[in-house]
Amino acid sequence: MGYKNLGQCVADLEAHGHxxxxxxxxxxxxxxAAIQRMAFRKGAPALLFTRxxxxxxxxxxxxxxxxxxxxxxxxxxxxxxxxxxxxxxxPAWVLRNPxxxxxxxxxxxxxxxxxxxxxxxxxxxxxxxxxxxxxxWPGDGGAFITLPLVYSEHPDKxxxxxLGMYRxxxxxxxxxxxxxxxxxxxxxxxGIHHAAALAGGKKLPxxxxxxxxxxxxxxxxxxxxxxxSELMFAGILGGRRIGLARPKGFSLPxxxxxxxxxxxxxxxxxxxxxxxxxxLGYYSLRHDFPVLxxxxxxxxxxxxxxxxxxxxxxxxxxxxxxxIHEFTAPLVPQVFAxxxxxxxxxxAGVHPLLLAMGEERYMPWHDRRKPAELLTHAMxxxxxxxxxxxxxxxxxxxxxxxxxxxARAFISHVLERSDFSENLHFLTRATCDTLDYSGSALHEGSxxxxxVCGPKRRDLGHETGEMPPLPSGFxxxxxxxxxxxxxxxxxxxxxxxCPDPAIEELLAPAxxxxxxxxxxxxxxxxxxxxxxxxxxxxLLWVAFTRADPATDTYGVNAxxxxxxxxxxxxxxxxxxxxxxxxxxxxxxxxxxxxIMELAKKGAPLEGLIDE
Numbered sequence: 210m211g212y213k214n215l216g217q218c219v220a221d222l223e224a225h226g227h228x229x230x231x232x233x234x235x236x237x238x239x240x241x242a243a244i245q246r247m248a249f250r251k252g253a254p255a256l257l258f259t260r261x262x263x264x265x266x267x268x269x270x271x272x273x274x275x276x277x278x279x280x281x282x283x284x285x286x287x288x289x290x291x292x293x294x295x296x297x298x299x300p301a302w303v304l305r306n307p308x309x310x311x312x313x314x315x316x317x318x319x320x321x322x323x324x325x326x327x328x329x330x331x332x333x334x335x336x337x338x339x340x341x342x343x344x345x346w347p348g349d350g351g352a353f354i355t356l357p358l359v360y361s362e363h364p365d366k367x368x369x370x371x372l373g374m375y376r377x378x379x380x381x382x383x384x385x386x387x388x389x390x391x392x393x394x395x396x397x398x399x400g401i402h403h404a405a406a407l408a409g410g411k412k413l414p415x416x417x418x419x420x421x422x423x424x425x426x427x428x429x430x431x432x433x434x435x436x437x438s439e440l441m442f443a444g445i446l447g448g449r450r451i452g453l454a455r456p457k458g459f460s461l462p463x464x465x466x467x468x469x470x471x472x473x474x475x476x477x478x479x480x481x482x483x484x485x486x487x488x489l490g491y492y493s494l495r496h497d498f499p500v501l502x503x504x505x506x507x508x509x510x511x512x513x514x515x516x517x518x519x520x521x522x523x524x525x526x527x528x529x530x531x532x533i534h535e536f537t538a539p540l541v542p543q544v545f546a547x548x549x550x551x552x553x554x555x556x557a558g559v560h561p562l563l564l565a566m567g568e569e570r571y572m573p574w575h576d577r578r579k580p581a582e583l584l585t586h587a588m589x590x591x592x593x594x595x596x597x598x599x600x601x602x603x604x605x606x607x608x609x610x611x612x613x614x615x616a617r618a619f620i621s622h623v624l625e626r627s628d629f630s631e632n633l634h635f636l637t638r639a640t641c642d643t644l645d646y647s648g649s650a651l652h653e654g655s656x657x658x659x660x661v662c663g664p665k666r667r668d669l670g671h672e673t674g675e676m677p678p679l680p681s682g683f684x685x686x687x688x689x690x691x692x693x694x695x696x697x698x699x700x701x702x703x704x705x706x707c708p709d710p711a712i713e714e715l716l717a718p719a720x721x722x723x724x725x726x727x728x729x730x731x732x733x734x735x736x737x738x739x740x741x742x743x744x745x746x747x748l749l750w751v752a753f754t755r756a757d758p759a760t761d762t763y764g765v766n767a768x769x770x771x772x773x774x775x776x777x778x779x780x781x782x783x784x785x786x787x788x789x790x791x792x793x794x795x796x797x798x799x800x801x802x803x804i805m806e807l808a809k810k811g812a813p814l815e816g817l818i819d820e
Contacts, residue, residue, distance in 0.1 A: 211283070211285055211286060211422065211424065211446075211447040211448025211449050212282075212422055212423065212424075212447065212448075213422070213449065213466055214329075214420070214421060214422060214466040214467075214468070214509075215269070215420040215421055215422070215423070215467075215468055215513050215515065216468075216511060216513060218272075218282060218422075218423055219255075219257060219269065219513060222254075222255055222278070222281075222282075223257075225281065226254070227254050227255055227278050227281060228254050228255040228256070228257060229253070229254045229255070229256055229257070229817065230256075230257045230259055231244075231256055231257065231258045231259065231260075231813055231814070232259050232260060232813070233260060233807075233813050234260045234261075234262050235258050235260070235261060235262065236261075236262045236263075237261050237262065237263065237264065237268065237341050237342050237343045237344065237352070238262075238263075238342060238343075238344045238352075239344055239345075239346075239347065239797055239800045240800055240803070240804065241258060241261065241268065241270065241343065241516075242343060242344070242345035242346070242516075242518035243518075243796055243797075243800050243801060243804055244256070244270070244804055244814065244817075244818060245270040245271055245516070245517065245518050245525070246518050246520060246524065247804065247818035247819055248270065248271050248274065248817050248818050249271055249274045249523075249524060249525050250818075250819045251816075251817060251818055251819035252274070252275055253271060253274065253816075253817045253818065254271070254274075254278075254817075255269065255270065255271045255272050255274065255278065256269070256270045256271050256817070257269050257270075257513070258270065261341055263341070263342055264339060264340065264341040264342070264514075265339070266339075266340070266341055266508070266512055266513065266514045267513050267514070268341050268343070268513070268514045268515075268516055269513050269514065269515040269516070270515075270516055270517070270518075271517075271525060272423065272426075272515055272517075272525075273423075273426075273427075273517075273525055273528050273529050273532075274525050274528065275528065276528060276531065276532065279528060279529070279532050280532075282423050283423075283424070283427075283446055283447075283448075285448045286445060286446055286447065286448040289445060290445055290446055290536060291535075291536065293445065294536045294537065294539055294540060295539055297539075297540060297543070299539070318450070319444040319445055319447075319448065319449060319450050320437075320441040320442075320444050320445055320450075321441070321444070321450060322440050322441075322444065322450060322451045322452070322453045322462075323450035323451065323452050323453070324452075324453065324454075324455070325452035325453055325454040325463075325465045325466075326454070327454060327465065328452075328454035328456060328463045328464075328465030328466075329465055329466060329509040329510065330418075330421075330463065330464070330465055330466065330467045330468065330469065330470045330507050330508065330509045331454075331456065331463065331465070331470070331507045332507075332508075332509055332510055333507065333508050333509070333510065333512075334505060334506060334507055334508075335506050335507075335508055336386070336506065337379060337380075337386055337387075337389070337503060337506060338386065340352075340379060340469070340506070340514070341514045341516070342379065342380060343355060343516050345485075345486050345518045345519070345520075346485075346486030346492070346520070346794050346796075347795070347796070347797045348484050348486065348492050348792065348794075349381075349484060349485055349486055349492075350378065350381040350382055350481075350482070350483050350484045350485065350495060351378055351379065351380040351381020351382060351384070352378070352379045352380045352381070353376060353377060353378050353379065353485060354376075354377040354379060354417065354419055354516075355376075355516045355517050355518065355519070356374070356419065356426055356515050356516055356517055357374060357375065357376070357377045357417050357418070357419060358372055358374065358417070358418040358419070358421065358425055358426065358429050358464070358467065359371075359372070359373050359374065359375045359377070359391075359393075359399060359415060359416075359417050359418075359429075360372050360415065360416045360417075360418065360461060360464065361398075361399050361402045361403075361413060361414070361415050361416075361461075362402065362414075362461060363401065363402050363405055364402065364405050364406045364409060364411050364413065365405060365409070369401075369402075370438060370439075370440070371398030371399055371401075371402060371439070372425070372428060372429050372438075372439035372440060372443075373393070373397055373398050373399055373429055373439075374426075374429040374430050375391060375392060375393040375394075375397065375399060376390070376391075376392035376393075376482075376485065377389050377390065377391060377392075377417055377471075377501070378390030378392070378482050378483070378485070382480065382481050382482065382483075382495070383480050383481060384480065384500075387502060387503045387504075388476070388480070388500050388501065388502060388503065389417075389471065389473075389500070389501040389503060390480065390482035390483075390498055390499075390500065390501070391415070391475060391482075391498060391499045391500065391501045392482050392483070392485075392498045393498075393499075394642070394643040394644070399415075403475060403499065406475070412474040412475065412476075413474055413475040414460045414461050414473075414474050415461075415473055415474060415475055415501060416461050416463070416464070416470055416471070416472055416473075417470070417471040417473070417501065418464055418467040418468075418469060418470050418471075419467065419468055419469040419514055419515060420467050420468025420469055420512065420513055420514065420515055421464055421466050421467035421468060422443065422447045422449075422451070422466065423447070424442075424443040424444075424446040424447030424448075424451075425439075425443045425447070425451070425464065425467070426515070427443075427446060427529060427532070427533070428440070428442045428443040428446065430526075430529060430533070431533055432533070432537060432594060432595055440453075451464065452464070452465050452466055453465070459472070466509075467509075468508060468509055468512040468513050468514065468515075469506070469507065469508045469509075469512055469514065470506070470507045470508070471501070471503050471505075471506050472503070472504045472505045472506070472507065473501045473502050473503040473504050474501070474502055474504070475499050475500070475501060475502070476499075476500045476501070476502040478500065479497035479498060479499060479500065480497065480498070480500050481495045481496065481497055481498075482495065482496060482497070482498040483495045483496060484791075486518075486519065486520055486794045487519055487520075487644045488519040488520070488522065488524065488526060488558065488559065488644070489521070489558035489559075489560075489561070489642075489644050489645065489754055490520055490521025490522070490558060490750060490754065490793055490794055491644075491646070491754070491790070491791040491792060491793050491794060492791045492792055492794065493643070493644045493791065494646070494791050496651060520794050521558075521750060521793070521794060522555045522556055522558065522559070522750075523555060523556070527555050530553075530555060530559070531555075538550070544593075544594065545567075545586060545589055545590060545596075546589075547567050547568040547570075547582060547585075547586055548565055548566070548567040548568075548586050548589075548590070549566050549567055549568075549607055550564075550565065550566045550612060550613045550614070551563060551564070551565045551590065551596060551613065552564045552565075552613035552614055552616070552619075553595075553596070553599070554616050554749060554753075556616070556745075556746040556749045556750055557749040557750055557752075557753040557754065558645075558750065558753070558754045560595075560598040560599060560600065560642040560644075560645065561599070561600045561601060561642070561645060561753040561754050562599070562600070562601050562603070562749065562753040563590065563596055563599035563601070563602045563603070564603050564604075564613035564616060564619050564620075565586065565587070565590060565602065565603070565604040565605075565613060566604065566605055566606070566607055566608075566611065566612075566613050566619075567582070567583055567586040567604060567606065567607065568582060568586075568606065568607060569581065569582050569583050569606035569607075569662045570582055578662055578663040579628075579631055579632075579662065579663065580604075580606075580631075580632065580660035580661065580662050583604050583605075583606060583660040583661075583662060584634065584658065584660055586604060587602055587604050587634075587658040587660060588658075590602060590604075591636070591639075591656060591658070597640075598641065598642045599656065600641060600642070600645065600647075600654065600655075600656055600657070600753070600757075600758065601656075601657050601659065601753055601758060602656065602657065602658050602659065603619070603620065603623050603659045603660075604658065604659070604660045604661075605619070605622055605623055605626070605660070605661050605662065606661075606662040606663075608622065616745070616749065617690060617745050620690075620693075621669060621690070621691055621692060622661075623659065623661050624667075624669060624692045624693070624730050624731055625665045625666060625667055625668070625669060625692070626661040626662070626663060626664070626665060626666055627659070627661055627666070627730055627778075627780070628661075628666065629730075629764055629775055629776045629777060629778060629780055630775040630776075630777075631775065632659060632660055632661055633657060633658075633659055633762075633774065633775065633776075633780075634657070634658040634659075634660070634773075635655055635656070635657055635658075635758055635759050635762075635774060636655060636656040636657075636658070637655045637759045638653060638655070639653070639654065639655060639656050640652055640653065641653060641654035641655075641656070645754070646789065646790050646791045647754070647755060647756055647757040647761075647787070647790065648757050649705060649706045649757070649760070650705075654757050654758075654759075655757055655758045655759035655760070656758060657758035657759075657762065667692075667727055667728060667730065667778075668728060669691035669692030669728060669729075669730075670688075670691065670692060670725050670728030670729050671688065671691055672688065672725075673686050673687075673688050673694050673725055673729060674724060674725045675724075676723060677719050677720070677722045677723050678719065679696070679716065679719055680711060680715035680716055680719060681699075682698060682699030682711070683696055683697065683698050683699070683711075683716055683734075684696070684697055685697035685738045685739070686738070687738040687739065687741070687742035688729075688742065689733065689741060689742040689745070689748045690745055690748065692728065692729055692730055692731060693729065693731045693732075693733065693748065694729045694731075694732050694733070694779075695732075695733045695734075695735050695738040695741045695742050695748070696716075696732060696733070696734055696735070696738065697734075697735065697736070697737070697738045698711075698712075698716075698734040698735065698736070698783070698785055699711070700736070700785070701783070701785040701786065701787045701788065702788070703787075704789075705787070705789045706757075706760055707760070708760055708761075708763070709783060712734065712763045712781060712783055713763055713767075716734075716763075716781065717763050717764060717765050717766075717767065717781060718765075720732065720765055720779060720781070721765045721766060721777075723779075726765065726777075726778050726779050727778050729778075729779055730778040730779050730780060731779060731780055731782070732779040732780070732781045732782070733748070733751070733752050733781075733782050733784050734781065734782065734783045734784060734785055735751055735752075735784050735785060736785050736786055741784075751784050752782055752784045753784075755784040755785065755786060755787070755790065756782050756783060756784045760783075761782060761783035761784070762774075762780065762781070762782055762783075763776075763780075763781040763782075763783065764776020764777065764778075764779070764780050764781055765777045765778065765779060765781075804818065805818075
């Protein structure tokens with residue numbers, strides 16, 4: 210049987226050696242989040258800070274910090290969850306595997322929330338200033354709830370409920386004591402509810418929770434199969450029905466076993482929210498977003514405040530993403546007919562780079578095969594679900610032994626088969642990830658479908674050889690991976706949305722005389738080639754977070770015919786930092802020095818953190 214609340218989870222983790230208490234005063238302002246990130250890199254246990262400065266509530270970090278710990282937390286329900294997703298993806302699986310399908314039975318009654326007689330979360334009240342003020346990065350605009358559970362319902366369809374994880378800013382900027390920032394991105398469930406409320410001239414009631422069953426946290430970030438709500442999935446994953454209380458005076462039901470609840474509504478008008486250090490590895494800047502008007506704040510006895518810290522991957526949310534992939538991978542062919550696998554690459558910031566593999570069955574009689582059905586798959590991927598946020602979509606036909614989970618091998622496979630006269634397809638002025646500042650405006654940028662099929666066209670090079678004379682400011686050539694070279698470039702000075710003539714008119718023609726250009730079909734222009742080439746993760750992060758496809762893609766002998774852009778090898782991607790980009794995340798050195806003192810032999814953090 211799963212945990213009823215977070216307190217039960219903490220006690221179980223501690224009993225099994227998965228949690229350590231930190232009983233010294235630690236500041237939630239920068240110190241605690243930096244410790245959490247370092248503890249994650251170390252593979253440390255969950256950490257319970259019992260004496261946070263400025264608040265009387267203990268704070269829990271690194272709850273989902275290792276795959277082993279996540280599987281321990283949900284150990285009683287994993288077999289049931291896996292069976293449900295397999296049956297959803299392939300109903301005939303139930304007939305072929307009756308013994309395994311029997312695991313479905315215990316989970317079915319837990320899908321429906323239970324009517325709770327009381328709600329412990331309502332036992333106490335407090336002011337917003339009494340909540341833990343977690344500030345994760347030096348440039349953050351204030352304190353944020355980093356694991357919020359935001360519950361809303363459609364104003365006209367009460368059964369249409371959403372439990373999502375949307376950023377909540379508690380302090381800073383222009384927020385008053387009864388206000389908080391509500392940052393939700395495109396394609397989020399609360400947006401449908403908010404739009405309906407605005408259209409009807411109504412307030413949108415919202416409850417923001419912290420804590421509760423760990424299954425609620427995972428369900429809030431889970432892409433739900435059709436017909437299954439977040440609360441239904443939380444009941445299955447958590448091993449018990451989710452309790453919902455309906456006290457008088459509340460327009461929304463109450464998740465009674467949570468630790469904290471902010472009762473409020475979305476107010477009219479917008480206010481600046483941010484900056485905030487986000488999961489791409491950069492700050493998301495200040496922009497106007499909706500405001501949550503807080504009516505009252507509640508908390509249970511012995512409440513625990515869970516938190517995480519996001520930044521350049523991998524971080525704790527990487528573990529959650531991998532765990533979710535285990536369940537959702539079988540559903541991919543059902544959601545996207547003809548697509549076998551998809552992989553939003555964590556090292557590239559998730560949304561900037563999507564790899565996919567699918568069928569290519571159109572026109573099988575053609576001797577010279579080129580992408581056709583793959584383009585249909587690509588448009589589908591960019592049209593629905595969270596894959597629509599992708600900026601670079603690399604898609605190839607199914608091949609024995611090939612998997613999108615191995616990004617290096619998959620990209621090499623694509624480069625070996627690329628014909629830049631026909632494999633590149635651009636979408637301009639499309640919607641893009643709110644956190645991505647490489648595009649033409651906020652929420653706006655271009656997309657590139659890079660589709661390949663057919664036999665291998667080239668062998669990828671391992672040595673760049675002698676380069677032709679390069680234009681002034683370009684140099685320091687490095688091989689980052691077979692077939693991929695990195696060239697250092699001068700500081701970028703062009704306005705947003707304007708290609709750089711130095712690459713288009715000088716560098717690309719120079720590379721036309723490079724003897725190895727066919728064996729190095731992909732060239733990255735970077736500020737720091739040594740950093741970029743030091744690891745494949747560095748390459749992915751730099752290349753795909755700092756480039757807009759339509760603006761920053763160049764090539765040798767580039768041409769446009771009937772609005773189709775093409776080139777010869779190499780394809781050139783300008784991945785330099787631009788003046789309009791958000792700054793990358795960097796720790797405060799003084800904070801790190803202070804933390805490292807606590808990690809010395811005999812000190813409270815010994816063995817728990819790593820630089």
